Amino acid sequence: MNRPPVNSLNTEHLEQLHRALVRLENEKCRGMILSSSSPTVFSAGLDIREMYKPELEKARKFWRTLQDMWLKLYSTPYPTVAAIHGHAPAGGCLLALSCEYRVIVPNVKIGLNETQLGIVAPQWFQDCMRNVIGERQAEKALIAGHMFNTEQALQVGLVDEVAADKAACIARAEAFLASQANLPLLARKTVKLGFRNSTLSRLMTGREADTKIFIEYIFQPKVQKGIELYLQSLSKKSG
Numbered sequence: 434m435n436r437p438p439v440n441s442l443n444t445e446h447l448e449q450l451h452r453a454l455v456r457l458e459n460e461k462c463r464g465m466i467l468s469s470s471s472p473t474v475f476s477a478g479l480d481i482r483e484m485y486k487p488e489l490e491k492a493r494k495f496w497r498t499l500q501d502m503w504l505k506l507y508s509t510p511y512p513t514v515a516a517i518h519g520h521a522p523a524g525g526c527l528l529a530l531s532c533e534y535r536v537i538v539p540n541v542k543i544g545l546n547e548t549q550l551g552i553v554a555p556q557w558f559q560d561c562m563r564n565v566i567g568e569r570q571a572e573k574a575l576i577a578g579h580m581f582n583t584e585q586a587l588q589v590g591l592v593d594e595v596a597a598d599k600a601a602c603i604a605r606a607e608a609f610l611a612s613q614a615n616l617p618l619l620a621r622k623t624v625k626l627g628f629r630n631s632t633l634s635r636l637m638t639g640r641e642a643d644t645k646i647f648i649e650y651i652f653q654p655k656v657q658k659g660i661e662l663y664l665q666s667l668s669k670k671s672g
């Protein structure tokens with residue numbers, strides 16, 4: 434990902450990610466490392482400005498593009514690793530959770546923090562967390578909107594490994610891909626999709642309902658007010 438300063442996910446960036454995933458699949462890619470050009474941020478999650486006073490059709494397109502990108506990422510036939518050498522809140526955490534393996538560096542925060550922002554992580558975000566760390570830990574983390582530090586993320590199983598820095602992180606991600614390289618492709622892909630199918634189907638069969646929930650939620654005046662205040666707090670911080 435290379436969308437400075439923080440790889441926030443707007444419609445255009447989501448389309449780019451989606452196109453890249455389609456191309457990799459068409460080219461029979463043997464593995465992907467999802468990484469960031471930023472030295473300190475993996476992805477800041479959804480671009481909050483896409484949800485602030487949006488036009489209805491633009492908001493719908495944004496959400497459908499996110500759904501498209503995620504459905505592709507979660508179901509890739511090739512192995513995927515997230516090299517998390519920077520913070521990964523909310524949608525950034527979703528990207529990492531959607532890969533098959535996660536390597537993180539020290540001093541990083543990762544988690545589905547939506548509750549803390551006064552918004553709600555959609556069901557499929559929650560499913561991804563549950564599938565990785567289990568029901569009990571996911572429920573606790575999501576209710577609190579907890580951001581895990583590196584040590585906590587390893588302990589709870591949110592990530593698989595800690596590496597010292599970006600170079601070591603990429604090297605460990607490559608080692609994971611190498612460990613998968615000799616597995617028969619069809620068997621590997623079939624098992625992966627078997628594990629992920631119920632999570633994928635839940636969104637695929639309820640896409641329109643999921644979009645409606647998103648739209649109805651973000652267009653509420655009190656939610657808009659919360660987003661406005663959060664945007665102000667973010668820009669004050671950097672100002």
Ligand SMILES: CCCCCCCCCCC/C=C/C(=O)SCCNC(=O)CCNC(=O)[C@H](O)C(C)(C)COP(=O)(O)OP(=O)(O)OC[C@H]1O[C@@H](n2cnc3c(N)ncnc32)[C@H](O)[C@@H]1OP(=O)(O)O
Nearest residue numbers: 441477478479480481482520522523524553650667668671
């Ligand atoms: C019943 C069911 C109902 C379901 C209803 C669904 C409802 C909606 C669901 C929506 C799900 C949302 C998912 C999300 O991903 S929301 C986004 C959450 N992300 C965050 O909270 C992260 C915020 N950012 C940060 O914490 C930090 O920026 C970060 C740690 C990532 C980096 O810190 P750093 O100090 O390096 O950078 P700055 O904070 O100074 O930021 C630099 C500039 O970038 C802007 N910025 C940051 N994050 C975002 C973002 N997510 N979107 C847009 N812009 C962002 C920040 O304002 C700075 O900009 P300026 O320089 O212009 O001030």
